[in-house]
Amino acid sequence: MFLKLGQTRRSRRISRLATCAFVAAALAAAPFCTSAWAIDFERDVTIEGLTSQSLRNELRALSNLVETDRNYTSLAAIRRTAQDDADRMLEALTSKGYYAASIVPKVVRSDDRALITFEIDRGPRFNITDYRISYQDEIAADRPQTFSEADVKTENDPSGEALVRLENQFLTWLQQNGYPAARANRHFVEANFDTGNAVAVFEITTGPEAYFGEAIVQETDRTRETFIAAYAPWEEGTLYNRDEVVDYREKLGKTGLFQQITVEPGQTQPDGRTDLIVTVTERDHRTVGAGVSYATDVGPGVSLYWQNRNLMRRGETLTAQAKLSSPEQIVGLTFGKPLPTLPGRFESAISFTNDITDAFDAQTLELSSSLSKTWFAEKLEASGGLGIVYSEVEDARARLSTTDEFEADTFTFAKIPFSLSWNSDNDLLNPTRGFRAGIGLTPYVGDVNFLRGTLTGATRTTLGDENQYTLAIRGLVGSSFGVDTNDIPATERFYAGGGGSVRGFAYQEAGPLDAEGNPLGGASIIEVNTEARYNLREKIQLAVFLDGGTVSDSEVPDFSEEVLWGAGIGARYLTPIGPLRVDLATPLNPRDSDDAVQFYIALGQPF
Template sequence: MRELRPWTLAAGACLIMAPAAAIAAAELDVAVELTGIENEALHKEMRVLSKVARGKETYTALAPLRRAVEQDARAIERALRSKGYYAANVVPDIKRTGLDVRVTIAVTPGEKFTVTDYVIIYVDDQPNERPADFAAIGKTPKGDPAGKKLEELSDALVSYLWNNGYPATEEIERQVEARFEDSTATAVFRLRTGPIATYGDIRTEGLKRTDTDFIAAHFRPAEGDIYSRKQIDKFRTRLAGTSLFREVAIEPAPPAADGRTDLLVTVEERKHRTIGAGVSFGTDVGIGATANWENRNIFGGGERLSTELKWSAPAQDLEVIFEDPLPRWPGSWNTSLLLENETTDAFEAQTATVGAGVTKKFFESKWELSAGLRYTISDITDFSDPDFPDGFEETFQTASLPFAAAYNNENNALNPTSGYRLRAEVTPFFGDLQFNRAELSAASRIGFGSTKRFLIAGRARMGATIGASGTDLPATERFFAGGGGSVRGYAFQEAGPIDSETGNPTGGASVAEVNLETRFRVQEKIQIALFADGGSVFESETPDFSGDFLVGAGVGVRYLTPIGPIRLDVATPLDKREIRGLRENEDGMLEEQTIFQDDPIQVYIALGQPF
């Protein structure tokens, strides 16, 4: 008989065992049923908690499947109790037939409990009275046992204590004492507050150029007032709003025995000098450029010296402003110099303006009132009068007292997606001509969806001149409309009356403009806009709409960047005008010619939304 070697027996055994191993490693076909929950929404919410039901894992043996099902059952039980089903019971069951496995998760949710009592317990004794119930902080609990609702109540209580003298408040424990016989419960909140705190000194770290007194001037409460975290948050916001610091951190120091608590203000100062530049383009004005330089915190009190140069074909100007903040006011005072050179179809002018003003801010700088005094002198050549073919020259001097009120709660200066702004200004003028000017403007937008992917934005402007008509006013003091920041589709200053002999815009004593734009973000950084703008200027002191109210429409694309959207708008006039008249030709003969005609297309490129 032939002898079998050991390796031959081993090989045979492996061949015999291989089919059995393949069967054992086969994937189980698992079906999951969740029973006992009649409420469809609750059933769906609980089923999602089951990893086995979601089918994210595969199983080849019952042992790991049993562990996973048991974990699912406990997760569902915890979720039900967090919603107030404190008597909930969850029992899983597994039945296998070959590779088919049926998992049943039987749920008995029981009655949803009602919280009938709310108890606040302070674990530390303090001499001052603290809120004994939620009514003392203006809350009326509705009996909802859900953990989220109880957490909201706890947060409200802690926040109230933080803002009423107890900065060290912390929740030690939150629990629910259930009474299963009648499905009611008592919610118990245990807290430690520490002693009541009052404001002490303001201590600073990280200052290089800034005076400590300037920091302290932004803090409104007086020394000895009751501590409030809201006031600390406002203090931080005010300091950040000065644009002097990269980082601002404010923390309470450990309170002294009498509760006196110093504030530790730690800052990192920004570089105090900055320069900037920008470019724009419009088919009506060509390429435009701006350059600016700013020196902040010159004397350690947040003072600001800024210079801005603007250049385009129709206008070049240089403005220098010195601003000194008055944080205790709160507001600022300023003085300025503005030099302008304007070369437009309507007029040419060289203007110098010096001024000074003061502003006061309210409601955390959302409201602002301002008043000022300005002196202006202009050398003007007016081309709108056909009686002076080479232009009518005059020198105009005036003193003015601008008064303005403004409100702004927009969330971003260059690309606002929420909020609105309002501005009203009245300016009496004295000098070569006495008159009063009034202007109103407003802009807002409505966003749709959680990410504000779709926006509808609007703007309106109205201006009037009391005491002078359009022909009385020097060209530099008239209203004009048209251009990228006004009525798109019409060239700069040309959305208004055009003189039938010269073909030049005349301007007016009053103006009305309205803009409507829809914006839709098609990609993360790409936004499409459709818009319609309307407006005109009027000879009358107030808008009487006696002439044409011109409307332009178009489409735009915005490329969203961290410094604001780069905007490309293409617009066309819907009320395209052509003015024809008799003019001499090259042979000295009169013939009918086109004196003025609106261009069919206007293109604008700039940084920032139009409004």
């Protein structure tokens, strides 16, 4: 018995071991068995019931069965995905105004292929016959009951995009007319399936009617709160208008003092008064910068500057700068003070300039001050000022009268510049749209007495499907009245030629020259520049240009004299601080003294 019992136990133990081994082998073989028996269905998707190919393509793009590479090993998973696709397609049709649309997805197996068909009954596109505004709060105010009362035009368009557009336009009107807290709760349509018409319902909450209070500035690091509040364009007690709040924020941004600005309406008081809460994060108010340039006519150039943008905590700027190149070296110090309540700006400057050019050698010291006022969101500016100038000048015209050495002429005079300008450029360094024009009159009183006038203009426009092309045009006309050209200090004459003038001609040389090829300058000038720019890539532009100009001794430009023309090609690399510009130009009607090619490198567009 014992032996038999032992033999039985042993048999059972062997049986258990064999069973475990079989199970382990089966589990190990499971992946291979699965891959051998599972089917990775290929999918054919068909959309039926639509005559519009563009709409069919739009709905296909919403299908995960079409657009994803997921592997499906069961028809159940394909059916679930097909239903999800149908729901998305139905939502898309509803958003286009097909409120009665229906979509039935069908899935049929054909060997290892799944045939998916979306049977679509689009139904009629509904018409919006009425728009209803449903206010969700009860207030004592005369709010518009229809879109027309809010100057919002309806188009009977049933699409969701059109309804959202109308909703946003209505909210904008509310926020521009006394309701800073206006918001949309939801919008929906009530469709009549028998007539194919629908009513759009907009549920709106406005909050109480509000009137401007004061700008309350939260604690700042350095800038005085009264200075920040002074930029507020509204009058206290006037009806709240979001546009004035946006204007206020933009004005604060243009000061350059802040890296973050938040302006939010506070709690509306029982009398309707609503203060604006202003929070700012200040930038570092000191800046050091440098720039470089190069041109074949003047060689390399370097500019350096240091600026304190908040000298006395009210946005005052103190700028020290130096511009150094072969023909001209300038050092100067400028103090500027914004006047937000004017609105405008006061500036005072002192500068010393050393000119060493083919036209003249001069050392000039100038003290100046100016006051400006702006209108129309700073697009229109009027400016007037006073400058006292002391200059020692030796110029090419004086060399014509003698071959002997002579002393430089000394000039002391005051100039009183007045200007009126309009600037709607959309960017400071790389404008692509906008118009800039200006007229300037400057009387000179002292050792010389005359009147100088200038008229300038520049415009740009974009062309092409994606604004790939930019066409830029610039013009300048200048005149000097009441003086002979020889009596005008060489530093105050007109000159043309160079990278910012008539490209293709050397600096100051697009005008009359003496026998040795030195520029003489003149009493009047005319310049015209055209440039076409092409966006080759996101940050690379190519350009072709044609420049023309001339300088004459007459008080007004003499159009009978030869206009000098230059043309060329260029490239611009668009950097965060403006385009890096490279231009290659040649004169089209050169004189014997003109070089065949001029090359320019600078930062910023030429105009």
